[in-house]
Structure formats: C-alpha cells, structure tokens
Amino acid sequence: MNSEWFTTDQVRQLVELLTVIAAAPDTSDEHRYELDYCRSQLAQQMPALEVFVLAGVLHETTDRPGPDVATRDHCRRWSAYLTHLLSVASTPTAATSQGPSSSTSSPNPTLSVAA
Numbered sequence: 001m002n003s004e005w006f007t008t009d010q011v012r013q014l015v016e017l018l019t020v021i022a023a024a025p026d027t028s029d030e031h032r033y034e035l036d037y038c039r040s041q042l043a044q045q046m047p048a049l050e051v052f053v054l055a056g057v058l059h060e061t062t063d064r065p066g067p068d069v070a071t072r073d074h075c076r077r078w079s080a081y082l083t084h085l086l087s088v089a090s091t092p093t094a095a096t097s098q099g100p101s102s103s104t105s106s107p108n109p110t111l112s113v114a115a
Helices: 008-023 029-041 048-061 069-089
Strands: 002-004 045-047
Touching: 008 029, 008 048, 008 069, 029 048, 045 048, 048 069
Parallel strands: none
Antiparallel strands: 002 045
C-alpha cells in the first residue's frame, strides 16, 4: 500500500541530493546504480519499503567516499527523518505526521546545490 510520505518540495530536495551524491567523483558505479534506483522511485506516494531502502542508501552514503561533508550531513539528517517517519507510521496509536518544522534544527534539510 502506498502512503503519502513527502511534499512536492521534499521530493525535489531528495532528487537533487541523490543527483549530487551520484555526481561526486569517488562514487562507485554500484552506488550510482542504487542512487538512480532510489531517484526513480521517489514520489509523494510510495511504498514504505521504498522509503526504507532510501533511508538505508542515504545512511550508507555518510560512510562512503565521494560526497563532501555538507552533503553527508544532509544524508544523515534525511536518513534520520525517514527512519522517524517509518517508525511513526508503524505505530498504531501515533499521531499523523505533520512533517518537519521549518526551524533550523529541522531534520529535513534544505539542500543548496552549487552551480
């Protein structure tokens, strides 16, 4: 069953983040394949399993060569946020997720891509 996980803006941010990671010079072909797969699955509504896969790929990126420190930090925050969404969704008595707040401590980072 598909659930609505993301806003349109969050989908755009995640696509940009995955694109930046894939373009990093030390990213392996295998990791690029995983990133392309995740990027192709991204949508506002998607199965929880695909959200889980995306969280895992972003988490693994923090330990791989290639992305710079800021990009790894974005990956770390997104992975934590996605894991949180999945845990809330799996708790029957949990309140509906309102998404991350707009404060600077938000787990949902705003990605700025250098031109």
